[in-house]
Amino acid sequence: MQYIMVTDFDNHWDHIEKNFTSYSSNMVKPKMIKERIVSGTLTIFIKKTKFGSDVEKTWIGKVWDIANLSGKIFFRIELEKEITCPEEYKSLDNGWYIEY
Secondary structure, three states: OOEEEEOOOOOOOOOOOOHEEEEEEEHEOOOOOOOOOOOOOOEEEEEEEEHOOOOEEEEEEEEEEEEEEOOOHHHHHEEEEEOEEEEEEEEOOOOEEOOO
């Protein structure tokens, strides 16, 4: 299992203060069950240009310290290295996806 996290937010993923951020719970895509969000899971982090048209950069890493509070999911990220974005993920919209 791995996660794919996509955003066009400013300062993501390589400029997050203290590597701690959040997604609103509606960014968790429908096919992903919130109860299955597990700390330490291998994650592909995709940074898109504003308005989500092109991939700017992609990294592999992990998510840690996950907490679901008041409609937001807070978590810490760990980027391990920059990678080339897999072709099958380039068209994904902002969100948190799961791949089994």
